[in-house]
Amino acid sequence: MISCEQAQNLFDTYLNGELSPSLTAELDAHRLECAACRHQLTLLEACVNVVHLDTSEPEVSADFTDRLVAILEEDNRSKGWLQLNRTMKVTGALLGVAAAIALLVVFYPIGGSDDSREMAVSAPSAAQPEVAGAKTNHVQTIRSSELITGLPIDSIFKASDSLNSAVELGQFGVNHLRDSNDPDQISFEDYLPPFNTQSEPKPDVIETLPELDDGGELM
Amino acid sequence: MSRYNKYTMAVAMKDNASAPLARLEEQRLIRRLQRGDQEAARVLINHHKQRLFAFVWRMATNHQDTEDICQEAFLKALSSIETFDLTYRFSTWLFTIAYRLTLNHFRRKQKNVSGDFDVISLASTAGAPDFDLAESEEAHQLKSQVWEAVSQLSGPQQAAITLFYRESLPCQEIAEVMNVPVATVKSHLHRARMKLKGILEPVFAGDWNKLRILSEAVG
Numbered sequence: 001m002i003s004c005e006q007a008q009n010l011f012d013t014y015l016n017g018e019l020s021p022s023l024t025a026e027l028d029a030h031r032l033e034c035a036a037c038r039h040q041l042t043l044l045e046a047c048v049n050v051v052h053l054d055t056s057e058p059e060v061s062a063d064f065t066d067r068l069v070a071i072l073e074e075d076n077r078s079k080g081w082l083q084l085n086r087t088m089k090v091t092g093a094l095l096g097v098a099a100a101i102a103l104l105v106v107f108y109p110i111g112g113s114d115d116s117r118e119m120a121v122s123a124p125s126a127a128q129p130e131v132a133g134a135k136t137n138h139v140q141t142i143r144s145s146e147l148i149t150g151l152p153i154d155s156i157f158k159a160s161d162s163l164n165s166a167v168e169l170g171q172f173g174v175n176h177l178r179d180s181n182d183p184d185q186i187s188f189e190d191y192l193p194p195f196n197t198q199s200e201p202k203p204d205v206i207e208t209l210p211e212l213d214d215g216g217e218l219m
Numbered sequence: 220m221s222r223y224n225k226y227t228m229a230v231a232m233k234d235n236a237s238a239p240l241a242r243l244e245e246q247r248l249i250r251r252l253q254r255g256d257q258e259a260a261r262v263l264i265n266h267h268k269q270r271l272f273a274f275v276w277r278m279a280t281n282h283q284d285t286e287d288i289c290q291e292a293f294l295k296a297l298s299s300i301e302t303f304d305l306t307y308r309f310s311t312w313l314f315t316i317a318y319r320l321t322l323n324h325f326r327r328k329q330k331n332v333s334g335d336f337d338v339i340s341l342a343s344t345a346g347a348p349d350f351d352l353a354e355s356e357e358a359h360q361l362k363s364q365v366w367e368a369v370s371q372l373s374g375p376q377q378a379a380i381t382l383f384y385r386e387s388l389p390c391q392e393i394a395e396v397m398n399v400p401v402a403t404v405k406s407h408l409h410r411a412r413m414k415l416k417g418i419l420e421p422v423f424a425g426d427w428n429k430l431r432i433l434s435e436a437v438g
Binding site for chain 2: 042044067
């Protein structure tokens with residue numbers, strides 16, 4: 001027969017319900033013989049039986065389910081509104097892109113290329129007659145735009161910046177929506193980088209500008 | 220309400236509301252819930268609310284706090300039900316959320332989990348005593364002493380004991396709920412039993428009659 005120490009080492013496995021039948025038989029045999037171990041094991045069994053069977057906890061409130069379902073329904077309605085709001089934001093971004101394309105068509109009707117912007121920044125140089133000659137046409141284009149729209153040349157450049165911002169906005173909005181997992185975390189500001197402020201020229205644009213010696217202003 | 224809904228509701232009302240749901244039935248309910256059927260949410264809540272409440276109440280011991288924790292646990296579980304993996308048990312997930320919320324609750328309140336267990340209110344909820352041995356004043360007193368000893372366990376020990384004996388969860392599932400290895404769960408169970416034995420041995424002190432009363436009180 002097993003000793004008291006061996007028996008007590010088996011208590012946990014026994015109470016976990018993991019003791020093999022042969023060891024359970026050993027433990028039962030010891031329990032019959034040893035009053036001290038019998039008392040300890042009976043005490044532990046009585047304790048866990050209280051935890052297992054004594055359901056004297058208070059009842060949850062009768063209206064618990066109704067309250068919870070009401071909150072869930074309210075949440076679902078909010079989610080529906082959020083979904084609608086999100087759709088509106090996407091639509092807004094797409095409208096921004098459409099407006100940008102419209103601006104492009106209006107302000108660059110003839111041969112509107114990146115060179116127009118370059119010409120707007122710097123005057124032609126005598127040291128670069130070919131470049132200067134080529135760009136004269138673009139100066140005329142911009143001046144034509146100025147005449148057509150009746151707007152000063154600065155306004156045309158501002159519109160061009162807005163165009164860049166709008167294109168970035170469209171890309172940003174679509175990418176952000178695609179990457180985002182949690183719509184709750186998206187704020188309205190995320191979709192709307194400031195439209196009204198004059199953006200600084202981008203470094204990569206500056207790098208591509210040809211070096212012109214006098215840097216004279218067109219106007 | 221569809222025919223299927225009526226059937227499910229009838230089954231839910233006929234059965235003990237706290238009884239664990241069969242695995243297939245639970246999966247069907249979750250699929251319905253994922254399709255937006257709010258009645259499925261009601262059935263799931265009704266099936267789990269009292270068990271969850273009992274689990275949390277044994278640690279929180281305050282009715283309002285317990286209901287708040289249960290409500291939050293249900294809301295968290297049900298609001299992200301779209302992403303629920305049906306290979307897991309809903310109850311495991313729910314108890315996991317509730318366990319963590321309970322721990323957070325205590326951290327917020329900077330309160331000792333075993334600090335203020337309300338033995339008197341617990342005893343008073345068990346119904347009026349009569350002359351039956353199992354319902355005698357002494358039986359109530361002994362049960363209260365056991366619960367008082369349980370309340371002196373640490374939070375994880377209480378959770379392990381309650382989930383193991385009350386919810387009859389296997390150690391593997393308790394490990395998932397508590398986010399600890401299985402060996403740690405077994406260690407919590409072992410330490411909990413040793414502590415219970417240490418507290419209650421002087422109370423029972425070889426008195427077999429008390430143990431018999433206690434066993435009959437919960438048997």
